[in-house]
Amino acid sequence: MAIQINQLAKHFGQTQVLRGIDLNIEKGELVALLGPSGSGKTTLLKIIAGLEWPDAGALQVDGADWLQLAAKDRRIGFVFQQYALFPHMSVRDNLAFGLTVGSRANRPGKDVIRRKVDELLQFLQIPQLANRFPTQLSGGQKQRVALGRALAITPSVLLLDEPFGALDAAIRRDLRRWLRDVHEATGSTTIFVTHDQEEAFELADRVVVMGDGKIEQIGTADQIHDHPASPFVARFMGATVELPVQMHAGRPEARGLDLSRIARRPLPDGAATLFVRPQDITPVLDPHGDWTVTRRSSTGAQLRLVATHPTLGEVEVDLPRRDAPDGLAAGATLTLRIEVGTLFTTPAAPQTAATHTLHAAPRKENAQ
Template sequence: MNRRGAAIRVEHVAQDFGAFAALRDVSLDIRPGELVALLGPSGSGKTTLLRIIAGLNAPDRGHVYFDGENATNLPVQDRRVGFVFQNYALFKHMTVADNIAYGLRVRPRRSRPSRAEIRARVAELLRFVQLEGLDARFPAQLSGGQRQRVALARALAIEPRVLLLDEPFGALDARVRKDLRRWLREVHKETGLTTVFVTHDQDEAMELADRVVVLNEGRIEQIGAPEELYDRPASPFVISFVGEAVALPVTVAAGHVEFAGRQLHIDTHGLRNGPAKVFFRPADIAVATPGHGELEGRVESLRRTPAGVRATIAIDGYDQTLEIDSPLESAAALGDRVPISLANARIFPMESSESGDYLNAGDGI
């Protein structure tokens, strides 16, 4: 089942729908055999980008290359792309076996396999997607997870060099999604295909992908391995969208960071004077010893988590609450006033939300 996937290059691609710019000068390189997630909120352009790679949409500007060959004007059938839709798009009047065989049977006569070859290919794929014995069933007789496996088998039947999936687990319940994520990773490992999937679920992207492409308003905000996006976010949008984060409005003056009359121990790395935002995650803040906190607040609520206790803190001088994760044995009590230190804050100039430039503030006290 192992095959070589194609290298994909997207160069300066743009797509407009009337006055709406779905993609704005997007460039991206995907390595052969790589598993890449396109992650972003609704309207960010991720599905449009996937459809352009597939050949289902033609870009208004820019080019798409497969293994160095300009595929921008190639029709879908000539790209050797397998596409799995969110709603599976199975033919309801066809059996499982006929659905899987469809792409082979509609090939031109000169390239169409024999009936025996098609039957053998379908049997091989039924074993591969663990649906042996279900070949005579119809889609309505299958579970959601089984229908998704049939859709994937149909995409693999044509022996694609690129596998594309649009929100492949969006219609499934949480338990089935988790099982299929693990299974898809094994499928990718076994086939070696270049695989690109669209998702708005950050956990799905971080668990499955070799690299994640974060899109926002038709632009790429950052491309990187999951740990890179989490540990070194390139913009306020990325740190806000990937994982949980709180933004604290601050002022930078003469190399110092000030909030509500207090100085925060954050290195500005030469950031110019003016308004900025400090971003941090629940794991990046902690209850400090008395007199050593950079912030102060009152514990408004507590809830048990698998790792300990998460406390909601109302911060002095701030109209929003922060959350802190603490071990069970050291958790503060409801109503306590607590000093808080910032362990790993990141600071961005207020006007940089579109720029993608970032500064890592490093460790606080």
């Protein structure tokens, strides 16, 4: 099913949680709604499901106006973070539930339901769990059952709200790969909500980054990582270091920063802000440098430094510990070389700021 969303808006009291959402999703596409808490992504998902209603806008699925349909008439498969399994029912009965509650005219016969459940048990790779109850299942097993129950009705659209949020990291990784396989096998149009960047980028065909009720950017993992469209996206993608620079003849300049790897950019002269990830800063020992190492810690694999500048404040630097030069101790003076970053002119508003992503050759240790 192809989904078209136009100018959807939603208020809860005085709070506007969706601010004119426009989004098209192709048939068979898997799309992630990614953003922090309060960005509006779950509200958007619930409107598609028919569990919330917008104040304005349009929602069409294969040309049909879904705002004229009740939730029960949309044939939606919805998977919640907390599974929502019926505790008094076995796995088999949970999977069969959606097939048994339709109108008598549309309800399949008992033999058809049994065969469908048997197929799902095999497809979900849990036939041995058929007669267990939810209290006898692990978190990952419960989530498979919840997804199977949603798939049982052959949904027109599959919606998942933080489906792996309650699971530990190892199980989440396994289930992400499994869910991608399920999606490709069923060909369903799937939308899932997450605040986990790794999850969104590993699973989705496209990622929709949301913030404060708006869509900030739509794209693939590489597009969003390398070309954030706004300061909000840059920060959300880990560019937590913000450095004031001055543009002059298309080049950013700042004392204490080596910006030699930054190509000339067609930005106006004047103030700008350089957004950089800590791992994209190379500390260069320099007896005349303007930065001083004030804190050093190690995670074993990574060396983390805090460097301080008399006017620019503190900057975090993250680099592989084994590749760090000798002498990076507290009190060492540095020049900071910027390998890659994103530049936004200031003081223009974020949504209208000119943006250019700056590319340079990666450090040797990061080269593929």
